Amino acid sequence: MSKVAPIITPDSFDFRQYMAETEPQAKVLGAETWRDSLIDAVKNGTTVTGARLPWAKTHDHIRFRGGEVSLWQGINGHGKSQMLGQACMGFAGQGEPVCIASFEMKPVSTLKRMLRQAAMNDQPGETMAARFMDWLQGKFWLYDQLGTVRPEMIYAVIRYCADKLKIKHIVIDSLMKCVRGEDDYNGQKDFVDMLTGLARDLDVHIHLVHHVRKGENEEKVPGKFDAKGSGAISDQVDQVLTVWRNKKKEKTIASLLRKNQPVDDETRSSPDAMLVVDKNRHGEWEGSVALWYHPQSLQYTPDNRCAPLDMLGVYR
Numbered sequence: 130m131s132k133v134a135p136i137i138t139p140d141s142f143d144f145r146q147y148m149a150e151t152e153p154q155a156k157v158l159g160a161e162t163w164r165d166s167l168i169d170a171v172k173n174g175t176t177v178t179g180a181r182l183p184w185a186k187t188h189d190h191i192r193f194r195g196g197e198v199s200l201w202q203g204i205n206g207h208g209k210s211q212m213l214g215q216a217c218m219g220f221a222g223q224g225e226p227v228c229i230a231s232f233e234m235k236p237v238s239t240l241k242r243m244l245r246q247a248a249m250n251d252q253p254g255e256t257m258a259a260r261f262m263d264w265l266q267g268k269f270w271l272y273d274q275l276g277t278v279r280p281e282m283i284y285a286v287i288r289y290c291a292d293k294l295k296i297k298h299i300v301i302d303s304l305m306k307c308v309r310g311e312d313d314y315n316g317q318k319d320f321v322d323m324l325t326g327l328a329r330d331l332d333v334h335i336h337l338v339h340h341v342r343k344g345e346n347e348e349k350v351p352g353k354f355d356a357k358g359s360g361a362i363s364d365q366v367d368q369v370l371t372v373w374r375n376k377k378k379e380k381t382i383a384s385l386l387r388k389n390q391p392v393d394d395e396t397r398s399s400p401d402a403m404l405v406v407d408k409n410r411h412g413e414w415e416g417s418v419a420l421w422y423h424p425q426s427l428q429y430t431p432d433n434r435c436a437p438l439d440m441l442g443v444y445r
């Protein structure tokens with residue numbers, strides 16, 4: 130068995146086959162079709178279903194189900210890709226295979242970051258790297274293309290991932306690399322429309338990374354109305370999550386340390402990052418999740434003890 134995480138490239142399969150539309154499906158079906166689903170929903174009451182984030186305190190609030198699209202937005206450098214990488218390891222560990230299509234980071238850079246998260250430290254050795262690669266087999270794929278990409282290619286990649294590889298979570302990082310520009314509102318609307326249709330038809334969850342407009346400052350947590358480009362982006366997706374980094378805390382600590390002064394408890398215990406959910410179409414909960422950053426492992430942790438999680442073993 131190969132010991133590298135499978136990398137999908139534009140040359141590694143026949144994209145044309147997956148670009149072609151399939152036969153139009155009959156979309157008008159008798160209500161009876163949904164009998165079992167309705168009865169299951171009644172039986173399970175308000176049970177929340179779907180893949181979980183790595184932090185137990187989020188499990189009753191936010192989940193990631195097939196058929197839906199989540200927008201992961203935030204200011205540049207606030208940790209969207211890093212947090213999503215940790216979340217994806219968690220999805221894979223729950224038995225839901227993942228493909229990351231990053232047009233901003235090389236596959237090996239994504240893997241290096243995830244390796245530190247898996248190792249729970251900043252200096253994983255060869256043995257850990259080999260163990261990590263073994264763990265990824267059959268769970269994790271990366272699409273290798275940097276720069277801009279045509280929407281038709283994304284369409285083909287998603288269909289290939291779902292049909293052939295049985296992948297359940299697909300990350301598109303980021304939206305602006307898939308459209309003509311920030312002012313191409315129709316292109317953005319059509320692209321997100323395509324993603325919602327594909328997610329529904331293929332029963333996969335699509336995680337779409339997106340930037341927010343520059344606000345007055347980085348200390349203000351952006352909301353769903355701050356997404357760059359068309360307002361239709363957040364209207365169309367099922368969930369909007371904002372990743373926000375507490376730069377004010379970082380600056381305060383750096384300044385105290387420079388002056389050889391102790392860091393007070395209040396500053397120390399305030400969260401390093403927040404994950405804000407301000408749209409949750411199929412759940413009732415909206416709110417903020419406080420997280421603490423463990424810099425050695427690049428992991429987000431659930432409380433101010435800052436103890437990294439065993440991402441490879443947590444769901445066994």
Ligand SMILES: Nc1ncnc2c1ncn2[C@@H]1O[C@H](COP(=O)(O)OP(=O)(O)OP(=O)(O)O)[C@@H](O)[C@H]1O
Pocket residue numbers: 203204205206207208209210211212233340374375401402422427
């Ligand atoms: N809360 C944090 N504390 C300290 N460093 C952080 C924090 N969040 C992210 N970083 C660091 O900031 C850098 C950027 O992270 P990342 O690439 O995930 O951000 P991003 O939001 O995806 O950025 P971009 O929009 O530019 O792609 C990384 O080096 C990461 O380790």
